[in-house]
Amino acid sequence: MLRVCFVLVLFLVPIVGFAQMQNNIWYLGFGNFVNFNTRPPTISYISDKKVRATLFQVESDAPNSVVSDTNGSLLYISNGYTVFDSSFQIMQGSESLEISNFSPMPCVSAKIPGEVNQYYLFSLKNGFVSYGSDYSIKYLPGELYFSIIDMGLNNGKGGMLEDKKFVKLYSGLVGKLVLVRGVCGSIWLLSHEMNSNRYVAFEIDDKGIHEPVFSDVGSYIVGTNMTYKTLLPEGSLSVSLDQSRILTCGGKDNFAELFSFNKNTGKLEFLASLEVAQDSLSQSFGCFSPDGSKVYIGETAHPLSASQYDTSTLYYQYNVNVLNQDSILRSKQFIEKGFGVGLRSHMVIGPDGLVYISNSRKLSAILRPNETAQLCQFVDRFYLENPDIKIVSGFSYSLNNPLVLPDPPSSKDSTFLLSDTLLCAGDAIRMDLGSLGDRFLWQDGSTDSLYTITKPGKYWAQIERGNCTFYDTMVVEPKWVEGLDIPQDTLLCPGDSIVISLPGDFDFRWQDGSLENPYSIRQAGTYWVAIQDSGCVVQDTTIVQEVSFQPVLPDDLSLCEGETLELDIPYDIVGWDDGSINPHHILDGPGVYWLDYLDQGCLFRDSMQVVAGYCEDCRVYVPNIFSPNGDGHNDVLAIQTNCTLSTFSWQIWDRWGTLVFSTRDPSASWDGRVGQSMAPVGVYVFRMNGLTPDGGVRDQGTITLIR
The missing domain is CATH 2.60.40.1220 (Immunoglobulin-like)
Structure with a gap:
């Protein structure tokens, strides 16, 4: 069970309602949860030792993927290789993932565009595979996998789809994953190649996961000839809340770089390099302020180097409103020194608009992150270690790598044309789509944003906006007269007739000039009637096709004595000559055979004669x-x-x-x-x-x- 231990926010802070409730539960690790459904948020911990021991399988000082529903209730927790449902039981289908890793950002979840209950879980498989007394290591570049979690399974507890579990997407990556909301209901999954300066972006939409888009930009992240002290892939990958900029921190020699992100193409462009300590024993991490005007950077020394470096973290603020590197560097302001360092430190914007920092066995926070360095209110010991929970020294609390939801399409995305409508002969419908997109295409090849409809028919238009294509159709029908009772295209049985009655208050004329009412149709053909109503001539047409006789029995034939002929009739049988109604019928001797059958509602009779034959032939x-x-x-x-x-x-x-x-x-x-x-x-x-x-x-x- 959960027992509330601490109220997280003890300060007067503004509440920023920019986050979805699906990110309102965080799992810090070691049995600790943060609940942002309350204001202020509360921290709870699991007092049940058995449950806490079970959850130890997702313990990590790297960001977890914790997903809640639209009401903020927990759905599942994962560190990329273990998934627990809301009852803290291993989720159905995830028992055999076995994706052990040592990634700084090992997993992230995305709502599958167009699906109600399904989520992508993206996981990185990589880790330290060997190390010696001199801290030398061999680092395995990350392999990217995805699984699909369906929350409609297992009575709402969720489960992994067996055929979409641990599917490999890519390899050779550093251990960082982040999601960026795209346009037109899409999402981008972003990572970085090892031994390269290449960013890799996968677009995700209702058609699935597309081929990667590459951006060769920024510093190389090197992954060879390293030692454990270098923290070669550590650091962070962060996205501004407006999804337009990326902040990358870490690497062998420690760097912090700012990029623009094109949500249409998935491409990154270099903007600025921030000033951080350039050595292999320091680690930088950071994130944007909620309004995107500031960047916060933390610089720590590796805890294994405490004898040489101060075990503390220095926090800085940059103003990134002006995208000029010199101006950004001049805006650097020292905020404060925080005490203690963790093997991995992270900085994340919370659903309440605060910036939370995981550093060693405590949470720090920036209460007013949109303000200047002097007014941002950094609090170092925002939440200290719970004395009832044992935490491995040197490790940090986990923060949440947030779920990203695709932007719901605007109502104009699928209904930018008029609704299906009626058109009187001689009238016109004029349409202007100029404000909806950049390029246009109509069903007749026209590329103008202005279009005039002068006759009934089916019309479609394609609009391109950025890299998105929208498509819509409308049907324009001739104006209909109330009470006009002419059937749709229909069938006529031989010898039958169709009688059409018209309302008596209108002037009308049939295709043959007849003014007859009711009007009788006795043969196949195309029939139309024109009716005048308030100056609008309305015409309706029906095509009548006669159902013709189709023989279903073979031609007359002979049978040897003792020989039979089996028939299968592909029609509804009304009756054979012997009273049977089975479509499977056996002829076992000479005679005249007949059957009545229905073809498209019409009754027909077919017959055949069987005679005794010469059987040697x-x-x-x-x-x-x-x-x-x-x-x-x-x-x-x-x-x-x-x-x-x-x-x-x-x-x-x-x-x-x-x-x-x-x-x-x-x-x-x-x-x-x-x-x-x-x-x-x-x-x-x-x-x-x-x-x-x-x-x-x-x-x-x-x-x-x-x-």
Whole structure:
């Protein structure tokens, strides 16, 4: 259980409501939580030793990924290689991740664009694999993986999708991951290659994770011939809240650099290099102020070098409102010295607008980070070590690597055109999309932002804004008369008629000049009626197609004594001559057979005659109808014979003379496909030649394909 130990904020501070509640729970490690759902936020710790021991699997002095729901309630905690649900149990499907690492920023979560309950968990796998008494090490460059967590699984406790678990994306990275909110509902995942000055950015949108975008800019991060004291990949990677700038700290020789970030392209451009101690035994870390006008930098000495360096942290502020390196360097102001250092120190903006600093076994804070150095109110011992919790000396509390949510698309993104509407003949609809984008394309090839619609139809427009493309459609229909009862395109059974009644208060005329009302349709054709209503002539059209008789029984044939013929009829059976309604029917002797069946709602009757045949002859039979609709009955067309064909050829053509099927194998069949496409319904012509033990056989005729 959780027992509240300390109220975190004991100072009068402004509340900045810029954060999503999905980041309102932080796990500091060692059983400690921060709850930003309260004002001021509170720190709680788990008094249950068993639960605390279980959570030890996610202990890390690097930032965790802690995700809450829209109400600020905990969903899951992860350090990249272990995931715990809200009950502090290992999440379903995550038991076998085994992604041990020693990364300074090993994981981060992102809401999957377009999904309600699913999250990406990005993890870096890397670590120190060997070291000696002289602190020499071999460092393994990071491998980037992703997993998908679905909070709809396991009764809301969540689970990992088995086919989307620990999927490798990239390798050769330093141990830093951060997310940047993009445009048009996208997110960027940003990291940096080892032994390179290359930043790697992956765009994430509703189509998935795209190929990386590279920016070769800034200092090299070197990963060879290092010792443990160099902290070669340590430091931080931070994003301004407006998602326009990146701050990178750390590296072999310690640096702090400022970049601009293009949310459309994922590219970085160098802006300035900040002034930090240039040696391999110092570590810098930092972040932006909430309003983006300031950068805060902390400089620490490595704790293993305490005999040579003061074990303290120096804090500085830079004004980055003016993006000029000389001006930025001149703006550097010393804030204060903080006591104690951690193996990894981090600085993060909290949901309440404060800047929190994890440094050794305490939290520090900057209460008014948007103010100048003299007014920013740095507090070193903001939250001290809980005396009931044992913390490994030299390690720091974990802060949260925040979840990033894609910006929800504006309502104009998907409905920038008018709604489907009606148009009277002679009228026009004028549209102006100029304020919505940079480039335009209409369905007729027009690229103007202004467009005039003068006739009914389906219209679409494509708008490009930055690197985003939006698409919308609208249907313009002719103005309809209330009560006009003309059916949509329909079918007519032989011998039937369709009667259309029109409202009696309007002037109307049919396509044949008739003023008849009601109007009777007795044959196939295109029918329209024009009605005048308040000066607007409204016309509606219907196409009537007659359902024609399609033979379903084979031609008259002969059967040997004891021989049967099995038929599968691809229609709804009304009844056979013997009263059966089963589409599977067996003919077992001479006689006249008939059946009644329904085709598209029309009743038809087909018949055939079976006579006793001379059974010594070889027979070759080509069915005249089949229905390749995947129902398991009559799905393929095949030659039927009671003897062996030594030579054989069979060709089928469509009504335009195009060859759609050809074979020399008498056992082959046609599945109704032409290439990868289904052949259309209709009548096809065939020709078949073969050589039987009785001599040559030849046949030609038609085949009907139905669905």
